[in-house]
Amino acid sequence: ATRTTHLMPPLGAPPKMHACRPQRKALRLVAASIWLLASQSLQGPCFSQPPLPRAQHFLLARHGQTTFNAEKRFQGSMNEEPVLTEKGVAQARDLGEWLRSVPVSAVFVSPLRRAQQTLQVAQEVARSELSATTLPELREIDLYEWEGRTQAEIKIDQPELMRQWKEAAWELRLGGGRPVVGDLWQRASSAWKLMRE
Numbered sequence: 367a368t369r370t371t372h373l374m375p376p377l378g379a380p381p382k383m384h385a386c387r388p389q390r391k392a393l394r395l396v397a398a399s400i401w402l403l404a405s406q407s408l409q410g411p412c413f414s415q416p417p418l419p420r421a422q423h424f425l426l427a428r429h430g431q432t433t434f435n436a437e438k439r440f441q442g443s444m445n446e447e448p449v450l451t452e453k454g455v456a457q458a459r460d461l462g463e464w465l466r467s468v469p470v471s472a473v474f475v476s477p478l479r480r481a482q483q484t485l486q487v488a489q490e491v492a493r494s495e496l497s498a499t500t501l502p503e504l505r506e507i508d509l510y511e512w513e514g515r516t517q518a519e520i521k522i523d524q525p526e527l528m529r530q531w532k533e534a535a536w537e538l539r540l541g542g543g544r545p546v547v548g549d550l551w552q553r554a555s556s557a558w559k560l561m562r563e
Contacts (some may be wrong), residue, residue, distance in 0.1 A: 430454025442509030462491025505559035510541030
């Protein structure tokens, strides 16, 4: 059995990491966006559902805000240019503060710079020396010709595709006809399998 819980607030929302302090023994941290995998039941205000028997608990904390997030640019799988803003670094520190009270047993991280940055800051604050396993499968969605462009630009140039992205993303094809969400789903499924082993 598997359960997923979001830890970090969406961008633009004030951090509330202090409100989420579960009492538990073993947690696996995954930065992709940043995932946390707990191998035992979690307790606390973040976890309102009863524990599942013999469950692995996967917890998700997104990477901190990036320059592209702030500019409403599509970043997709771009690696070098979108970096954490001051707000993003502060969000990563909030995650680290929360992790001080949560022993971590394993770490998984995307190869993308923004995820690596978030994890590094969080681990420094948490004083964690646990090494991370980088999983290429945790890379974010490939958005091809949209990457680096703003939402406003795409809305003007390709209004139908933008509508599709908002309303039926599974059908969106970019990069010469690639099903971008389908490709992401396949990659995520592989990562899910690896993290559960």
